[in-house]
Amino acid sequence: LVAATRDDIVMIEFGGKPPRAYRDEGDDEKRKGKQQGNTLRAAIYADRDPGIPEDVVADLLRISHASIQKLICDQMADNVPVATCSGPTPSDYDLMTELGLNIPAAISSPDELRADREFQELTAHAIIEDAFHFVSDKLRDSALRLFGKSFNSGGKQESINSATGALIHCGPSLLPKSVRGRREHLVRREILRLLVHEFVPETDGLRSSYQDAVLSDESVLDVLASSVHERLLKRAMHDSAVEFGTRGDGRAGSNHQGLITVRPIESTVPLLPDVVHGSSLFSRGETQVMCTTTLGAPREGQPVTNPYASTRSFEASKDCENDPYGDLPVGSLRFLKNQQALESDLNSKRVRADREMTGDSGILKEVRSAFLHYDFPSYSTGEVRKGGPAVNRRAVGHGNLAERGLLPILPPPAVFPYSIRMTSEVTSSNGSSSMASVCGSTLSLLDSGVPILAPAAGISVGLVLGERDEKESFGLLLDITGTEDHYGEMDFKVCGTESGLTAMQLDVKRPLPLDIIIEAMQVAKEGRRAILSSMEQSAMESSGGVIQHLKPRRKPKHTAPRVEVVRFDPVRKRDLIGPGGAVLKQLEDRYGVSLDLSQEGQCLLYGADASVVSKAKIAVMDLVADVEEGEVYEGTVIDIKDFGAVVELLRNKEALLHISELGDREGAEMSKRQDPGGLEITKRQLEIGQKIKVLCIGVDPVQGDIKVSRKKLLRKELAA
Numbered sequence: 001l002v003a004a005t006r007d008d009i010v011m012i013e014f015g016g017k018p019p020r021a022y023r024d025e026g027d028d029e030k031r032k033g034k035q036q037g038n039t040l041r042a043a044i045y046a047d048r049d050p051g052i053p054e055d056v057v058a059d060l061l062r063i064s065h066a067s068i069q070k071l072i073c074d075q076m077a078d079n080v081p082v083a084t085c086s087g088p089t090p091s092d093y094d095l096m097t098e099l100g101l102n103i104p105a106a107i108s109s110p111d112e113l114r115a116d117r118e119f120q121e122l123t124a125h126a127i128i129e130d131a132f133h134f135v136s137d138k139l140r141d142s143a144l145r146l147f148g149k150s151f152n153s154g155g156k157q158e159s160i161n162s163a164t165g166a167l168i169h170c171g172p173s174l175l176p177k178s179v180r181g182r183r184e185h186l187v188r189r190e191i192l193r194l195l196v197h198e199f200v201p202e203t204d205g206l207r208s209s210y211q212d213a214v215l216s217d218e219s220v221l222d223v224l225a226s227s228v229h230e231r232l233l234k235r236a237m238h239d240s241a242v243e244f245g246t247r248g249d250g251r252a253g254s255n256h257q258g259l260i261t262v263r264p265i266e267s268t269v270p271l272l273p274d275v276v277h278g279s280s281l282f283s284r285g286e287t288q289v290m291c292t293t294t295l296g297a298p299r300e301g302q303p304v305t306n307p308y309a310s311t312r313s314f315e316a317s318k319d320c321e322n323d324p325y326g327d328l329p330v331g332s333l334r335f336l337k338n339q340q341a342l343e344s345d346l347n348s349k350r351v352r353a354d355r356e357m358t359g360d361s362g363i364l365k366e367v368r369s370a371f372l373h374y375d376f377p378s379y380s381t382g383e384v385r386k387g388g389p390a391v392n393r394r395a396v397g398h399g400n401l402a403e404r405g406l407l408p409i410l411p412p413p414a415v416f417p418y419s420i421r422m423t424s425e426v427t428s429s430n431g432s433s434s435m436a437s438v439c440g441s442t443l444s445l446l447d448s449g450v451p452i453l454a455p456a457a458g459i460s461v462g463l464v465l466g467e468r469d470e471k472e473s474f475g476l477l478l479d480i481t482g483t484e485d486h487y488g489e490m491d492f493k494v495c496g497t498e499s500g501l502t503a504m505q506l507d508v509k510r511p512l513p514l515d516i517i518i519e520a521m522q523v524a525k526e527g528r529r530a531i532l533s534s535m536e537q538s539a540m541e542s543s544g545g546v547i548q549h550l551k552p553r554r555k556p557k558h559t560a561p562r563v564e565v566v567r568f569d570p571v572r573k574r575d576l577i578g579p580g581g582a583v584l585k586q587l588e589d590r591y592g593v594s595l596d597l598s599q600e601g602q603c604l605l606y607g608a609d610a611s612v613v614s615k616a617k618i619a620v621m622d623l624v625a626d627v628e629e630g631e632v633y634e635g636t637v638i639d640i641k642d643f644g645a646v647v648e649l650l651r652n653k654e655a656l657l658h659i660s661e662l663g664d665r666e667g668a669e670m671s672k673r674q675d676p677g678g679l680e681i682t683k684r685q686l687e688i689g690q691k692i693k694v695l696c697i698g699v700d701p702v703q704g705d706i707k708v709s710r711k712k713l714l715r716k717e718l719a720a
Contacts, residue, residue, distance in 0.1 A: 002064040006072045008511030009065065015404030015503040016052060049454045050408035051500025054525055058518045065514055092117070123209050130201045132228050135191050136235075142190075143236035146183055148246030148258065166478060166526035167253070167261045168534055174249040174263060177286055177430050180483060184233065191232070192225040231467075234487045238464040241475040248483055249285070262459070262479045262527055263287075267538040269443040269547060277560045278448025282440035284479065284531075286430035291440035293448040294421040295560045297594045297606040301367040301419040370410050370420040374399025374437060380429040398434035399424075402458070405438045405495035405503035406445075409452045416451055417563055417604050431481040432460035438495045439531060443539055446547050449556035456502055457535065458495030459527040461520045462488040463512070476520055478527045492517070494524035498532055562610040564617040568624035570601035575652060576623050583623065583652075591616040622650045627706050629696050632713060637690045642679040645686050647694060647708060655706035657694060662686075663711050 001013040093110035096103055107113050141149075201207045213220045240246045245256030252258040263285030271290065272279040278293030376395040378385035402424065410420060422444065424437035435458025442455050462480035464487075466473050477484055485491050490512065494504040504524075506517065532550065539547045546553050568576075576597065577584050584595055593607035593616045603620055607613040627633065627649055635647035635655065644658040662685055686692070694708035695716065 002061065002068065004065050004068045005511050006069055007513070009061075009506070009514055009517055010508060010511050012061070012504065012506035012517070014057065014501065014505070015401075016050060016408035016501070049497050049499045051454065051456075051497035051502055053500045054518075054521045057501055057504075058521065061514060061517070123206065126206055127201055127210050127213075128224065128227055130206065131195060131199055131224055132231055134199050135194055135228050136232060138194060139187065139190060139232065140236070142187060143232050144240050144244075146180075146187060146233065147237050147240035147248045148250060148252055149240055149244055165260060166523075166530040167257055168530055169251055169261050169264050172250065174251065174285065177482070180248055184483075187233075188225060188229045191229050192221065195221055195225055195228070230487075235467060237484065237487045238466060238473075238475070241464050241477060242473055247477070249481060256475075259475055260478045260523060260526065262530055265531060265534040265538070267439070267443055267535055268542045269539050270447045270543065274557045275559050277557055278444040278446070278450070280440050280443035280447060282436055282443060282535075283428075284432075284436055284439070285481070286428055287433050287436045288426070288428040289433060289436045289440040290425045290427055291437065291444040292423045293441070293444040293450065294423075295418045295448060295450075295556060296421065297561065297563075298367065298369055298413070298417065298419050298596050298604065299594065301369040302371045302421075303367050367419075369413060369418075370407060370422075372399060372403040372406060372422040372424060372437070372441065374402055374424045374426075374434070376426045376429070376433065380426040380433070399437075401493060401503060401505050402434045402437040402441070402495075405456060405458055406441055408502045409442070409454055409456050409497065410445075411451050411453060417565060418450075418561075420445075420450060429482075431479070431485065432458070432493060435459055435493055435495055439535060442550075443535065443547075446539065446550065446552045447543070448560065449553045451552055454497040454499070455532060455535070455550040456495055456497050457528045457531040458493065459524050459531060460485075461490070461492040461494065461524050461527075463490035463492075463516065463520070465489045465510075474516060476516075476523050478523055490520070492520050492524070494521060494528070496525075496528060498529055561606050561608055562613045564605045564613050566603040566605070566617055566620045566624065568601050568603065570599065572624040572626075573597060573599075573601065576603065576620065587616060587619060591619070595620075623652060625650050627653055627655070627696055627699060629699050631696050632693055633696065633708070634691055634693050635708070637686050637688055637692065640679070640682050640686060640688060642682070645682055647692065649694075649696075649706065649708070653706060655694070655696070655708045657708050657710060661697070661707075661709035661711050663714060 001011075002009065003011040090098075091110040091114070093103070093107075093113045096113075103113070104116070107116060136143075201210050237248065240248075241256075241259060244252075245258045246252040247258050247261075249263070251261045251263070253261065264283075266283040267280060269280040270276075270278070271281045272292070276292055277295050280291050282289050282291065374395060375391075376398065403422075406422065410416075422441045424441060426433045426437070438456055438458035442452070442457065445452050446455070459478065460480050462477035462484045464475045464477065477488065480488060480491065489509050491507045492504070493506075494501060496502045496504075501521075504521075536550045539550065575583070578586075584597075587593070588595060591607065591612050592609075593605050593613055595616075596604040596606075598604075603624075605613055605616050605620065607616065633649045635649045637645050638648045638654070639646040644656060644661070647655045647657050649655050659682055662682065692710065693713060694710050695713040696706065697709045697712060698707040699705070
C-alpha cells in the first residue's frame with residue numbers, strides 16, 4: 001500500500017503472506033503417493049526463506065510510484081474539478097458581524113481585516129525568527145552537546161557480524177532516557193530565561209509589538225520558548241548527525257559509525273519455567289519485551305467471525321464405570337445401537353453447531369491459527385494511567401505490524417498442525433517496541449519448538465533533514481529512540497529475515513523522495529543482520545546449547561500438547577464421525593483428546609499425554625481401515641447364532657465366522673450329525689465378548705459382507 005505525491009512518497013504499508021498449506025504441487029503429490037508428497041512439501045518449506053529481497057520491494061515501490069505519477073498527471077491534464085460547497089465562501093469579517101463579535105474600530109471592511117491578520121502573522125513570524133537566531137547564537141554549542149558532540153567518538157564499538165556494516169554498541173553505558181529528558185528541560189529553561197531577560201527584537205516595530213503581546217498575555221513567552229526550543233533541538237540533531245555522526249544517547253564513532261550503531265542487545269531464552277511452551281526476554285537499549293508462545297489445537301485458534309457465539313458445550317458424559325457399554329470398542333455397532341438417547345442428543349441443533357465449530361463439517365473456516373497479542377501498558381513509559389481503554393489505537397496498530405512480520409516465517413498447517421498464540425508484553429519502551437516484539441517472539445517460537453522457516457528481526461530507521469528540505473544533507477539513523485522519532489522526519493519500521501523483508505511501515509512528517517526510502521531499506525537490512533547475529537549468540541548461551549544457529553528445539557516441551565495425524569480415504573469419513581457424530585464424541589470422551597477432521601481425509605488428534613494420543617490414533621486407524629482378504633485380525637465375538645458367530649473387526653465392521661470355519665473338529669461333528677444343532681457347538685467354543693484371531697477369507701465387493709475363518713488360521717499356524 002503506497003500513498004504518494006507526484007514527486008515524493010507519503011506513506012507505505014507492506015506485509016508478506018503466511019505460507020499456504022498446499023500449493024500447486026498437489027497433483028504431483030497424488031501421482032507420487034501421499035507419503036512422498038508430504039516429505040517433498042516439508043523439504044520445500046524447510047529450504048524456503050519467506051523474506052522478499054529488498055531489490056524486489058524497491059522495484060515494486062518504483063512501479064507503484066510511477067502509477068501514481070501517471071494518475072496525477074492525467075488528472076491535471078483533464079482539469080478534474082475539486083469538490084466544493086455550493087455558494088460563495090463568507091469572509092471572517094462577515095462571520096464576525098453575524099455572530100456579534102467585537103471588531104476593532106479601525107477596521108471597516110473585510111479587506112482591512114484580512115490585511116490586519118496578514119500583518120499580525122508576518123509580525124509574529126518575524127519575532128519568532130529573531131528569537132530563534134538570538135537563542136541559537138547563545139546556545140548552539142549546548143544544543144549540539146545534547147546530541148553527543150562532547151562524547152568521545154573513539155569509544156569502543158564492536159561489530160557482531162563483520163560481514164555487515166551495522167554495529168552493536170559495546171562501549172560506555174548510554175545515557176538513559178530520564179537523564180536526557182532532564183538535560184533537555186534545563187536547555188528549555190535557559191531559553192525561557194534568555195527570552196525574558198535578554199531578548200529584544202531588532203526593529204522598533206517588532207520591539208513594540210513584542211512588548212505589547214507580552215504585557216497583554218504572559219503565556220506568549222511560554223509559547224515562544226516552546227517554538228524556539230523545538231526548532232533549536234531539531235536543527236542540533238541534524239547538525240550533530242550530519243557533521244559529527246553522533247547521537248543523543250552517546251552512540252558515536254569514526255566515519256559516522258554512530259549513525260549505524262544499534263543499542264546494546266540482550267536476550268534470554270527460555271525465561272519462564274517449562275509450564276510455558278515458549279518464552280523469551282529481549283532488550284535493545286531501554287526497550288524491553290517479554291514474549292511467550294502457546295501451542296494448541298486448531299479449534300483453539302482465534303475465531304474471526306463466530307455465528308455460534310451462544311452455543312453451549314456438551315454436558316459431561318457418564319463415567320465408564322456406570323456405562324454398561326463402556327467396555328465395548330470405540331465405534332462399536334452394538335454400542336451405537338444401544339445409545340438412542342446419545343444419538344438423539346447428538347442430532348440436536350445445538351450439538352450440530354458445536355460440531356461445525358470444530359471444522360468437521362468444513363463450514364466454519366474463519367479461525368486464525370496463528371496470531372500475536374501485543375500489550376503496551378502505561379508503566380512501560382513510566383506513567384500511571386487511571387481509567388481509559390486498556391488497548392488504544394497505537395497498541396493495535398503496532399501489534400498488527402509485528403504480527404504481519406511474524407506470520408510469513410511460520411510453518412504451514414500441513415507441516416505443523418498447531419494453533420500458535422504469541423504474546424508480547426512491553427515492560428519498558430524507548431523506541432520501536434513493535435520491532436523488539438518481532439525479535440522476542442522469534443526467540444519464544446524457537447523455544448517452543450515451532451519449525452519456523454527462518455528467524456526474523458525488526459529495526460527502525462529515522463531521518464534528519466535540513467530546515468529548507470535540503471535532501472543532499474540528510475542523515476539516516478539506525479535504531480532510533482523516542483527523542484529521535486520526535487525531532488526526526490521519518491519513522492521507518494522494517495522487519496524481515498536475513499535475506500528479505502516480511503513487513504514494513506513508513507511514517508513521515510513531510511513527503512520524501514523514493515531514493516531515500518530505498519537507501520533506508522538497505523540500512524535496515526544491515527541492522528537486521530547484526531541483530532540476528534547477536535540473537536544467535538545470546539540464545540545459544542542462555543539456553544545451554546538447546547537452541548543453536550537460531551534453529552528450534554527438536555521437539556516441543558513435555559508440557560505442550562501432543563499431536564498425531566491420521567490420513568485416510570475421504571469416503572471413510574462417515575465411519576469416523578458415526579450417526580450424528582456419536583463415534584467422534586465417544587473417542588473424545590474415552591481418550592480425553594481433541595479431534596479435527598478435514599474434507600481432504602485428514603484427522604488431527606491432540607492431547608496432553610503422548611501415550612493416550614497414541615492409543616487414540618490406533619483406534620482411529622482401526623475405524624478408517626479396510627478389511628483385506630488374506631489378512632489376520634483380532635476380533636470380538638458380539639453375537640452367537642446356530643450357524644456360527646458374528647465377529648466385529650476393526651471396531652465397526654461385522655464378519656461372519658461360520659460354524660464350519662471354527663475348526664476341524666466342529667466341522668466333523670456337523671457332517672456326522674452328532675449334535676442336535678450348531679448353536680451348542682458354537683457356544684462350547686466361543687462366548688460373547690471373547691477376543692479371537694481370525695483370517696479374512698472373503699469380502700463381497702458389492703454388499704461388503706465379510707467372511708472369516710478360524711480353522712484356516714489354525715492350519716496356517718501349524719504349517720508354519
